[in-house]
């Protein structure tokens with residue numbers, strides 16, 4: 001426990017050496033009536049006149065202040081009563097880069113600078129979400145509950161876990177960040193947060209498909225570069241890319257049961273925004289995989305490019321150059 005004595009204003013300009021004369025303390029120079037308990041405490045301090053004055057930090061063994069000793073002192077003396085005994089080391093053990101670890105730390109401390117957070121510190125008077133108009137833009141709203149975020153989550157998790165929209169922010173974040181697929185979860189949160197910032201500060205709106213592509217790309221490079229998988233496991237980034245502006249892209253595939261066997265094919269057409277235009281499928285009777293693939297390409301080329309600059313046709317397993 002720490003007790004502080006209030007000094008009279010006229011005493012605040014005094015230095016310790018003003019009270020230490022002839023190898024002894026002289027409290028008569030003080031206007032403040034110092035209680036005898038404090039006088040005894042001060043008198044018990046041995047002063048070595050041969051040592052020059054210097055600053056001493058009592059929180060470290062050598063008397064020298066450092067940030068880590070200051071943090072430890074605060075942790076032991078001030079924060080014990082207000083902050084629950086939570087360990088944060090799991091954040092620093094995550095196999096992600098430091099800036100994403102710092103992002104996790106902000107989320108777990110409720111310090112993501114959302115409008116709700118900023119309003120609580122009188123940095124803004126608006127708590128609403130710029131993207132959907134919700135009254136309060138909390139960290140949970142930004143990362144999970146905002147419609148813009150939900151449109152991304154449904155692509156990242158085609159089957160949303162049952163409790164995904166039930167937990168509070170810190171429980172929700174830690175639960176999913178520490179799961180086996182935690183890196184993808186963190187990458188998604190980070191992408192959603194970046195989308196939010198780009199919307200506010202650059203007035204740009206990234207469409208969902210671009211965000212999902214970024215998540216796939218960042219996740220693949222993170223896993224590959226930081227080795228969250230075995231050394232023998234080769235990570236290959238697989239993603240669908242938008243066709244050039246004004247073009248449509250047709251993706252087709254075909255296969256057979258038995259090769260040869262009952263065979264079929266199908267395809268989808270999407271525009272330069274990644275939006276679905278049309279789909280098709282068909283049967284080619286008893287055929288080989290190769291014939292099924294060729295049938296898919298043959299059918300795909302029947303779609304003319306009316307209203308577009310051209311068609312970008314690709315098969316999942318086959319290119320014309322292989323034939």
Ligand SMILES: [Zn+2]
Pocket residue numbers: 129130131132133134141145146147148
């Ligand atoms: Zn919103």
